[in-house]
Amino acid sequence: MPRVLIAHDLTKTYPTADGPLEVLRGVSLQVAARESVALTGESGSGKSTLLHLLGCLDAPDSGSITLEGRALQDLDEAGRAAVRRQSIGVVFQQLNLIPSLTVAQNLGFQARLAGREDADWQARIATRLGLDSMLSRYPEQLSGGQQQRVAIGRAIANRPAVVLADEPTGNLDEATADTVLDLMLDLVRDSGAAFLMVTHSPRLADRMDRRLHLKQGRIV
Ligand code: ADP
Ligand code: MG
Numbered sequence: 001m002p003r004v005l006i007a008h009d010l011t012k013t014y015p016t017a018d019g020p021l022e023v024l025r026g027v028s029l030q031v032a033a034r035e036s037v038a039l040t041g042e043s044g045s046g047k048s049t050l051l052h053l054l055g056c057l058d059a060p061d062s063g064s065i066t067l068e069g070r071a072l073q074d075l076d077e078a079g080r081a082a083v084r085r086q087s088i089g090v091v092f093q094q095l096n097l098i099p100s101l102t103v104a105q106n107l108g109f110q111a112r113l114a115g116r117e118d119a120d121w122q123a124r125i126a127t128r129l130g131l132d133s134m135l136s137r138y139p140e141q142l143s144g145g146q147q148q149r150v151a152i153g154r155a156i157a158n159r160p161a162v163v164l165a166d167e168p169t170g171n172l173d174e175a176t177a178d179t180v181l182d183l184m185l186d187l188v189r190d191s192g193a194a195f196l197m198v199t200h201s202p203r204l205a206d207r208m209d210r211r212l213h214l215k216q217g218r219i220v
Contacts, residue, residue, distance in 0.1 A: 004031060006030045007027060007054060007063065007065050008066075013061055027046075027063070027218060031194040033161075034194070035210070037211070039198045040200070040205055040212070048198065051090075056081075056084045057090075067162065085113050086160075088162055089155030089160035091155045091163070091165040092165075093166060093167050095150070095151040097154075101138075102136050102138060103142070107131075107153045121157065125153045128187060129150075131146070144172070148171075152184055156193070161194065163188050165184065
C-alpha cells in the first residue's frame with residue numbers, strides 16, 4: 001500500500017520561562033491510505049504538537065514530513081496553507097464551526113476554499129452523518145454531538161489525503177463516542193484518506209488498525 005503520510009525524525013522544542021522544553025525528540029511514523037492509526041500518550045506527551053506538525057499548522061525544528069510524496073517541511077506559510085486546504089482534514093475538540101453559516105454551508109466551506117466542491121459527495125456525507133434534516137440550521141441550533149458530526153463532515157468534504165483528529169470524542173459519552181468513531185472510520189475509508197486520531201481511550205484505540213504510543217518525545 002502506498003504510504004500517504006511519512007514523518008521522519010521530527011523534533012520540536014518550545015521555549016518556556018524555565019528554559020527549552022523538548023517535546024518531540026525524533027518522531028517517525030507512516031500512515032497509509034485507508035489505514036486508521038490511533039495516537040496515544042499521557043497528557044503533555046506531545047500528541048497535539050505532533051498533530052499540528054503533521055497538519056501543517058506548525059513547522060518542526062528538524063526532520064521531514066512527506067504527504068503524497070511532497071516534502072512539507074520546507075514550505076513557507078503560504079505553501080503550508082495551500083497544503084492544509086487541499087490535502088488535510090482536521091477535527092479538533094474545539095470545532096470552530098462558523099456560527100453565521102448553516103450546517104450545509106459549514107460542511108462545504110473547506111471544500112469550496114479548496115475549489116473541490118462535490119455536491120454528490122457532500123450529500124452522501126450529510127446522509128451518513130444523519131444531518132439531512134438539519135442542513136439549514138445554524139450550529140447554535142444543534143447539540144454538541146450534532147456539531148461534532150458537522151465538523152467531521154467538513155473535514156472529509158474536500159476528500160483530503162489525510163484526516164487528523166485530536167481527541168474528537170473527548171467531550172462525548174462512551175456510546176456517542178463509539179458511534180462517532182464508527183462514522184469517522186466509515187467515511188475515511190470511503191474517501192480513501194489516511195486517518196490518524198489522538199485518543200485517551202484504549203477501547204477506541206483498539207478499534208483502529210494500529211496504535212502508536214508517544215512517550216518521552218518518541219514513538220514507542
Ligand atoms: P498532549 O497533546 O499530548 O497533551 P501537547 O502537545 O499539547 O501534549 O503539549 C506537550 C508539552 O508542550 C506540554 O508540556 C505543553 O505544556 C507544552 N506546550 C504545548 N504547546 C506549547 C507552546 N506553544 N509553548 C510552550 N509550551 C507548549
Ligand atoms: Mg493534546
